[in-house]
Amino acid sequence: MPALGPRIPFDSERLDDATLVERLRNGDLRALDDLFHRHAHSLLGVAYRLTGSAADAEDVVQDVFVGLPVALRRYAERGSFAGWLRTVTVRLALDRMRRRERRREIPLDSTVERDAGDSSAAGADVRWELERALATLPDALRAVFMLKEVEGYSHAEIGQMLGIRRGTSEVRLHRAIRTLRRVLGDQG
Amino acid sequence: MIEGWIHPAERALTRFATGELEETARARLARHLARCARCRGRVAFQRDLKAAVGALQGPPASAALLARIHDRLSREERVILPVADAVALPTWWRQRAAVAALVAAGAALWFLWPTAPLTAGDSLGELTFSPAAPRAGEAVQVAYRAPTTLAGRDRLVLRARYRTPRDESYNSGLRQIVAAELRPAGDRVFRASLRLPDSVVYAVFAVEDAAGRIVDGNAHRLWELIVHGRDGRPTLDALEQRQHDLMGRNWEQGYETARQIAALYPDRVATWSQLLFYEKNVLGASHMDSALAGHRARLKAFHDKLAPRASLSADDLGYMFWYALGVDSLLERYWKARLAREAPRSPFAAQNRAGDIWFRLWRDKDSLRALADMDRLWDDVGPAHGNVVNLGWRVAQVARDSAALLRWASRYLSMNRGDSLWIATVFTGYPTLRSEGMRLLRQQLRGLETPNSTRALERTVDEQRVVDAASARQILVALGDALVANRQTTAGLDTLNLAVREGWDVALFRRVAQIQLSTGDTAGAVRLLGLVAADPATEGWSRDSVRRFTGTSIDSAAWERLVQESRGEMRRRLLDLATRRHLPPDVRLEAAVGSAARFDTLTRGRVTVVAFWSRYCGPSKDELPALERMTARLQRQGVAVVTITDERISDDLRRFLTEQKLTFPVYADAWREASRAFSQWGTPAYFVLDADGVVRFQYRDLDRVPAEVAALQ
Numbered sequence: 001m002p003a004l005g006p007r008i009p010f011d012s013e014r015l016d017d018a019t020l021v022e023r024l025r026n027g028d029l030r031a032l033d034d035l036f037h038r039h040a041h042s043l044l045g046v047a048y049r050l051t052g053s054a055a056d057a058e059d060v061v062q063d064v065f066v067g068l069p070v071a072l073r074r075y076a077e078r079g080s081f082a083g084w085l086r087t088v089t090v091r092l093a094l095d096r097m098r099r100r101e102r103r104r105e106i107p108l109d110s111t112v113e114r115d116a117g118d119s120s121a122a123g124a125d126v127r128w129e130l131e132r133a134l135a136t137l138p139d140a141l142r143a144v145f146m147l148k149e150v151e152g153y154s155h156a157e158i159g160q161m162l163g164i165r166r167g168t169s170e171v172r173l174h175r176a177i178r179t180l181r182r183v184l185g186d187q188g
Numbered sequence: 189m190i191e192g193w194i195h196p197a198e199r200a201l202t203r204f205a206t207g208e209l210e211e212t213a214r215a216r217l218a219r220h221l222a223r224c225a226r227c228r229g230r231v232a233f234q235r236d237l238k239a240a241v242g243a244l245q246g247p248p249a250s251a252a253l254l255a256r257i258h259d260r261l262s263r264e265e266r267v268i269l270p271v272a273d274a275v276a277l278p279t280w281w282r283q284r285a286a287v288a289a290l291v292a293a294g295a296a297l298w299f300l301w302p303t304a305p306l307t308a309g310d311s312l313g314e315l316t317f318s319p320a321a322p323r324a325g326e327a328v329q330v331a332y333r334a335p336t337t338l339a340g341r342d343r344l345v346l347r348a349r350y351r352t353p354r355d356e357s358y359n360s361g362l363r364q365i366v367a368a369e370l371r372p373a374g375d376r377v378f379r380a381s382l383r384l385p386d387s388v389v390y391a392v393f394a395v396e397d398a399a400g401r402i403v404d405g406n407a408h409r410l411w412e413l414i415v416h417g418r419d420g421r422p423t424l425d426a427l428e429q430r431q432h433d434l435m436g437r438n439w440e441q442g443y444e445t446a447r448q449i450a451a452l453y454p455d456r457v458a459t460w461s462q463l464l465f466y467e468k469n470v471l472g473a474s475h476m477d478s479a480l481a482g483h484r485a486r487l488k489a490f491h492d493k494l495a496p497r498a499s500l501s502a503d504d505l506g507y508m509f510w511y512a513l514g515v516d517s518l519l520e521r522y523w524k525a526r527l528a529r530e531a532p533r534s535p536f537a538a539q540n541r542a543g544d545i546w547f548r549l550w551r552d553k554d555s556l557r558a559l560a561d562m563d564r565l566w567d568d569v570g571p572a573h574g575n576v577v578n579l580g581w582r583v584a585q586v587a588r589d590s591a592a593l594l595r596w597a598s599r600y601l602s603m604n605r606g607d608s609l610w611i612a613t614v615f616t617g618y619p620t621l622r623s624e625g626m627r628l629l630r631q632q633l634r635g636l637e638t639p640n641s642t643r644a645l646e647r648t649v650d651e652q653r654v655v656d657a658a659s660a661r662q663i664l665v666a667l668g669d670a671l672v673a674n675r676q677t678t679a680g681l682d683t684l685n686l687a688v689r690e691g692w693d694v695a696l697f698r699r700v701a702q703i704q705l706s707t708g709d710t711a712g713a714v715r716l717l718g719l720v721a722a723d724p725a726t727e728g729w730s731r732d733s734v735r736r737f738t739g740t741s742i743d744s745a746a747w748e749r750l751v752q753e754s755r756g757e758m759r760r761r762l763l764d765l766a767t768r769r770h771l772p773p774d775v776r777l778e779a780a781v782g783s784a785a786r787f788d789t790l791t792r793g794r795v796t797v798v799a800f801w802s803r804y805c806g807p808s809k810d811e812l813p814a815l816e817r818m819t820a821r822l823q824r825q826g827v828a829v830v831t832i833t834d835e836r837i838s839d840d841l842r843r844f845l846t847e848q849k850l851t852f853p854v855y856a857d858a859w860r861e862a863s864r865a866f867s868q869w870g871t872p873a874y875f876v877l878d879a880d881g882v883v884r885f886q887y888r889d890l891d892r893v894p895a896e897v898a899a900l901q
Contacts, residue, residue, distance in 0.1 A: 029258070029261070032257075032261075033254060036249065036254050036257070037249070040249035040253070040254075041246075041248070041249045043246075044246030044247055044248070044249055045244070045245055045246040046246070047246060048244070048245070048246030048247065049241065049244055049246070054246065054247040057246045057247055058247055058253055061249075061253070062253065062256055062257055062260070063267045063269075064267075064269065065254075065257045066257055066260045066261055066265055066266075066267045067266075067267030067268060067269040068269070069261070070266065070267075070268070070269075071268075071269040088269050088270065091269075091270040092269065092270065095270065130240055130241065130244065131244070134241070145241075146241070148206065149206070149237070149238045149241065149242075150238065150241055150242045155208075170199070170203075171199075173202060173206075174198065174199045174202045177202055177234055177237070178198065180237060181230070181233055184237075
């Protein structure tokens with residue numbers, strides 16, 4: 001049985017990243033919209049997990065896309081564009097954390113306090129507990145933890161990005177996990 | 189061996205979990221882990237942590253964010269991105285990039301498609317009111333330009349459903365009244381005047397002939413009057429009642445109303461909570477991604493304003509909880525706790541309390557405790573919320589306690605008068621309650637003829653008769669079953685015979701035939717079995733099956749004749765039940781990632797079966813193999829089959845289809861256009877369309893589909 005009826009291809013969907021990048025290089029800003037819709041969601045996730053702040057994550061991703069038209073002039077098409085974009089986002093997020101450190105800002109989302117009267121559903125809200133625990137990590141530990149455990153970089157790569165030694169990265173990861181275990185109450 | 193009992197260094201455990209230990213150390217540690225629960229727990233903790241953190245989502249990629257980017261670009265802002273000396277991508281990322289690009293592509297498609305236009309049918313006549321925006325209690329002049337079907341009469345009837353501020357959602361319990369008689373005023377125009385009662389804030393109307401055989405309901409949209417205030421704006425009560433009236437009748441207009449309320453009355457939490465409800469139901473998850481950011485910010489603003497106040501109304505507490513639900517889990521918990529503390533008897537809190545009892549029952553399987561808890565809750569809150577009685581009645585069924593069933597049934601019926609058939613049918617399943625169940629069934633049968641006051645506005649007297657007949661058959665089947673179970677076989681058989689005289693229910697035909705056989709009525713049984721054999725879903729039923737079934741012999745020619753006649757009978761009975769509903773044009777479905785298909789191009793010129801399904805809905809998933817078998821058979825007959833699932837097309841979905849060996853054509857309702865066109869919001873649901881693309885049958889029962897197709901071919 002053949003497929004029923006004709007299938008109408010959706011115009012912008014046929015375009016892959018390479019075509020969109022080429023269009024954007026040629027000044028077509030609609031391509032930026034397409035790239036935003038395609039990648040912003042995951043980039044916001046990367047930036048949020050690193051900075052721990054939705055506002056910072058939005059700022060980082062804003063910067064990525066504002067800088068994209070110019071940066072693409074220097075972009076050499078080696079490997080995946082999505083991966084390149086992710087790396088740029090990680091770098092911008094780390095940069096933001098460093099600046100925040102200098103200004104001694106605390107991400108807004110970590111100041112949220114639990115309502116004292118509501119202990120009935122203890123343990124039910126995993127996300128809340130997790131974010132609270134992550135907020136206790138100093139940025140230096142948080143960055144290594146996210147880069148290693150979530151983003152999947154090696155200690156050598158992390159060392160290169162953060163300007164620290166490979167062994168330091170390992171130690172920070174270990175300390176981050178120990179802190180989280182303590183905060184999350186895992187006694188095992 | 190002692191190495192199993194010395195705990196390894198924590199760093200070694202960390203490196204084990206990240207897969208960075210060299211082979212020998214790894215093997216040694218693995219041996220230790222095999223014996224040591226403490227260290228196993230630490231490794232498991234690290235892996236769980238990794239998964240949980242990886243699942244943390246960032247803020248949504250909202251349209252507002254994109255707008256800010258364009259704004260900065262238009263001001264020619266410069267950001268230099270750190271792209272030099274790029275670090276190589278992590279290995280796993282390189283592997284997944286292709287898959288991620290595909291998923292992101294699907295997301296892009298979702299965002300980019302333009303919003304669908306709202307659909308509207310064509311009306312026949314035209315009803316106008318003056319003033320069009322009346323105040324409460326004001327006199328209104330009505331003019332109706334009649335279509336040819338209603339022109340030339342000496343009078344027409346204007347029927348209405350009036351709503352006051354306290355009326356509930358949906359229209360089941362509301363009465364319809366004759367609002368006025370329309371008199372001819374020349375040139376096909378009819379006129380009347382009416383005065384809205386003071387308490388009425390919203391009214392809907394339909395026009396019909398004096399006998400109620402031709403109804404103009406403005407193509408199912410009805411005409412409406414919305415009471416306005418002194419400031420010339422629709423009152424909040426009026427708009428809320430409009431929303432209640434549209435519930436289950438027209439989701440799109442309900443959503444429109446919610447948006448109107450948000451524009452006019454933005455300071456109430458309830459406004460936004462209701463708007464969110466409609467957005468979730470009408471627009472679906474895709475649009476929610478972009479809408480959620482706005483709701484989070486608004487929720488936060490309400491929270492900042494209301495949280496510091498020590499005393500809040502039950503409505504504010506309840507709506508804050510509802511608004512936070514699904515938007516912000518932290519605030520949801522905060523407001524749930526405050527609601528429970530400060531307004532424990534309010535409808536919102538009562539519903540939560542009932543839900544908690546139901547959840548504990550599900551978890552602990554202690555139905556006696558749950559029943560005692562429900563009774564205590566009832567003593568405390570009474571009929572505060574419909575879900576208290578719904579869940580109480582369900583708990584009583586789980587507990588199988590006849591006294592509790594009687595008690596909760598009466599509470600349930602006090603709030604859901606329309607559902608007594610269900611209560612009665614449940615009763616007949618309990619020997620001690622059977623006679624009470626039968627009494628209720630007989631009472632319903634007697635009261636079945638729908639009075640004009642409850643006939644739906646857009647339904648003719650004849651259409652109502654068909655609906656009533658179907659209800660009567662249901663009651664007769666339940667009653668006949670109960671009588672047979674009560675060993676009153678002859679009375680049961682007579683009752684069941686009444687039920688099989690009309691309608692089309694093969695399982696019922698077979699069951700009644702069996703009962704007839706047990707009482708020696710072989711001729712009656714053979715006649716019913718002819719109907720069974722005529723239904724394409726019971727392929728393989730032959731005179732041999734009948735002989736096996738009845739023990740009697742029937743010659744080939746006579747059997748063929750009987751089946752042939754029964755096919756004619758089936759067609760007649762089914763077409764009696766058929767409806768005619770036209771679908772809007774341009775309904776789009778997602779055919780695969782990156783391609784859309786127009787629904788009408790899939791169906792044109794062929795009888796078509798449309799199946800809505802979901803792999804996350806148990807009953808729907810269970811029927812997929814049967815749907816697969818049926819599709820193959822229908823396609824051989826030249827019937828088009830379109831199945832529509834409630835998720836986007838993805839690799840994961842394709843894997844599911846392959847694993848389940850499902851080959852029927854699958855489309856996604858990516859823009860909710862199909863759900864809206866079919867007025868369809870649950871799975872499984874099946875529709876049969878004739879060759880002109882008109883919806884003729886709609887059921888939740890897959891077995892009926894082949895017969896309906898046969899009736900249309």
